[in-house]
Amino acid sequence: MKTQIFADNVAIGLSSLCIVHCLVLPLLVAVLPYVAGLALLSNEAVHTWLLAAVLPISLLAVLAGFKQHGSKSVLLLVGVGCSCLILPLLVAPVSALVEVPLTVLGSVLIATGHYRNLKRKCSAPECT
Template sequence: MKLLTLGDKAAVGLSVLCLVHCIATPFLLVTLPALPALAFLEGELLHLGLLFAVVPISLVSLAMGYRVHKHLRSLIIGGLGLIILLAAAVLEHDLSDKSIAVLLTALGAVLVALSHVLNLHLRCPDNQERVTDWQT
């Protein structure tokens, strides 16, 4: 159970980090363009690293959480968030307007974080009685 909680918390943290990265990087690069240390922020490697970390952690944590609480809502929200994150990463090179990729990534990150918070909530035995109407 502690491993599940750790996985959910790690996925939330990575999703928030991804969201902060998407929002803060353009601002930092415009306001501090002469600072060479910021060049790694706009690199694709950081973005892909976050993606490759959050996808497997999310898949395992959400699937194992479902086995405990049997509610599909967290799986659906998390799956949609992961699909959006993956689509943003794949389509980023094809989009002429990079802000669309940033918006998709931000939306995906929020959905993934939300699904893991919900997964944590649903796994808590005290909450099982309050969410019986969520069961699908």
């Protein structure tokens, strides 16, 4: 149970980091171009690294939670969210006009699914 709660919280954090990476970092690089370190973080590989971290953690947390509460809506939210994150990597040249909205949508869906997973888990009798 503690592993699932930890994994849900980490997945929410990584999803939030993904949103920051997609929305805030480009603005910072545009406004503060002299900050060379930020330019490294805008590299597309960061998207892949975040995805490689969030997928196994999400799988662990959601499957552990599903065994307890059986909520298919949590599986659906996280599954569709992960698909939104994977899709831009599978389609060769994707413009930022498609990648950013898909990534933000996917991150929000993943975070929402993990939040619901936590709430359903913590409302179970063994959590009280």
